[in-house]
Amino acid sequence: MSYKEKLSDLAVLGGEKAFASPLHVGRPNLGDTNAFLERTKAILDSRWLSNDGPMVKEFEQRISEYTGVKHCVAMCNATVALEIAIRALELKGEVIVPSYTFIATAHALQWQEITPVFADMDPATHNVDPCQIERLITPRTTGIIGVHVWGRACETAAIEEIANRKGLKVMFDAAHAFGCTNKGRMTGAAGACEVFSFHATKFLNSFEGGAVVTNDDQLAAKMRLMRNFGFVDYDRVIYPGTNGKMTEICAAMGLTSLDAINELIATNRRNYEAYQGNLKALPGISFIQYALEERNNYHYLVVEVDPDVATLNRDELVAVLHAENVLARKYFWPGCHRMEPYRSLHPEAALGLEVTERIASQIMVLPGGQAVGLEDIADITAIIRNALERAEEVRHALRSKSNLSS
Numbered sequence: 594m595s596y597k598e599k600l601s602d603l604a605v606l607g608g609e610k611a612f613a614s615p616l617h618v619g620r621p622n623l624g625d626t627n628a629f630l631e632r633t634k635a636i637l638d639s640r641w642l643s644n645d646g647p648m649v650k651e652f653e654q655r656i657s658e659y660t661g662v663k664h665c666v667a668m669c670n671a672t673v674a675l676e677i678a679i680r681a682l683e684l685k686g687e688v689i690v691p692s693y694t695f696i697a698t699a700h701a702l703q704w705q706e707i708t709p710v711f712a713d714m715d716p717a718t719h720n721v722d723p724c725q726i727e728r729l730i731t732p733r734t735t736g737i738i739g740v741h742v743w744g745r746a747c748e749t750a751a752i753e754e755i756a757n758r759k760g761l762k763v764m765f766d767a768a769h770a771f772g773c774t775n776k777g778r779m780t781g782a783a784g785a786c787e788v789f790s791f792h793a794t795k796f797l798n799s800f801e802g803g804a805v806v807t808n809d810d811q812l813a814a815k816m817r818l819m820r821n822f823g824f825v826d827y828d829r830v831i832y833p834g835t836n837g838k839m840t841e842i843c844a845a846m847g848l849t850s851l852d853a854i855n856e857l858i859a860t861n862r863r864n865y866e867a868y869q870g871n872l873k874a875l876p877g878i879s880f881i882q883y884a885l886e887e888r889n890n891y892h893y894l895v896v897e898v899d900p901d902v903a904t905l906n907r908d909e910l911v912a913v914l915h916a917e918n919v920l921a922r923k924y925f926w927p928g929c930h931r932m933e934p935y936r937s938l939h940p941e942a943a944l945g946l947e948v949t950e951r952i953a954s955q956i957m958v959l960p961g962g963q964a965v966g967l968e969d970i971a972d973i974t975a976i977i978r979n980a981l982e983r984a985e986e987v988r989h990a991l992r993s994k995s996n997l998s999s
């Protein structure tokens with residue numbers, strides 16, 4: 594029986610939870626599990642478990658073919674892939690990044706004692722605003738990392754134009770953007786390189802995993818060596834390297850996910866359209882728009898809550914949903930600049946990040962992927978609608994609850 598049929602009260606108002614078990618954002622998508630188990634058996638039979646094995650090679654080739662980018666260097670996760678790409682590009686000093694991104698983008702720099710300098714975002718796209726980049730360039734700046742937030746490509750051409758004019762290097766964090774196009778071309782070919790994530794919570798997953806794609810032969814060769822401690826052959830090391838290798842079992846999962854990519858996109862699109870239909874016409878609530886002229890993976894189901902128009906604010910709606918076992922997320926609140934060590938190192942940074950500060954406090958991401966059905970979406974959106982209609986009671990209940998717990 595659906596939430597609507599039960600007409601139960603909201604859980605924050607004392608009703609039953611709409612969902613008996615938690616509905617997560619980021620429940621993994623799975624391809625054909627039998628095909629995955631067959632690949633697993635082949636790995637065990639071959640006794641080749643890691644270090645540039647046949648599954649990793651096949652995965653890399655399939656990613657290259659899919660994106661149309663010459664080289665793909667698969668890694669153990671996107672954070673290490675970012676670190677290796679940053680190192681291979683010899684970035685130093687300061688690098689400009691958006692503050693509105695997952696913390697890994699900033700940490701990949703800080704980990705190597707490079708200072709991330711945070712740029713503000715464009716409120717319409719949630720991506721870095723190229724106009725904000727130029728004023729942050731100093732004599733110490735060596736590069737720019739753009740991020741394709743939610744898979745929607747940032748303004749790569751404008752960012753590359755600034756970088757070329759100022760003699761900076763540029764790369765892109767495409768962790769969200771596998772399967773998406775950028776001005777009609779598969780994401781992956783912009784800048785010196787682009788980095789995908791295949792984490793379990795991503796649209797396409799390899800348990801843990803990431804990859805750098807590039808059309809630059811030398812850069813690809815260097816990153817391949819860096820991924821394996823810098824070994825050029827059994828006994829010779831020519832770069833400082835790390836262990837960034839993808840395992841065979843992760844590649845097997847990645848290949849199985851790739852086989853299912855069209856179904857995954859279809860499911861995500863179905864979810865996106867259902868949320869879009871159910872959430873329209875709610876004052877102060879805007880649902881993410883994916884451009885129809887691009888290919889999208891429709892993975893992130895993002896709602897912006899304008900507190901001046903909606904009857905409840907983002908935090909109140911998230912509390913309502915959590916009470917119902919819908920674990921909506923506040924990605925990427927409060928912005929990297931408000932997390933440590935950046936908050937202490939650059940306490941003044943917020944002054945130039947007004948849009949990030951505002952938008953980060955208004956966004957919530959709703960559950961999607963294969964684990965969520967149309968009935969779930971009908972229930973989730975009915976909860977949101979119901980809560981907004983009963984805003985006064987809801988706010989009162991949330992306040993009493995927080996008074997009780999404080």
Ligand code: T4K
Nearest residue numbers: 617618619620621670671672695697768790791792793794
């Ligand atoms: N750049 C950007 C722009 C990124 O968004 C990310 C990662 C990266 C770089 C770095 O990529 P990786 O190094 O991770 O490859 C998650 C992910 O851990 C992270 O990959 C992702 N972005 C970020 C947006 O979200 P959390 O802290 O929310 O993840 P976690 O593990 O708590 O999972 C979220 C929920 O998903 C859980 O509450 C339950 C569910 N879940 C999770 C896992 C792992 C499952 O149901 N099954 C699972 O196996 O950060």
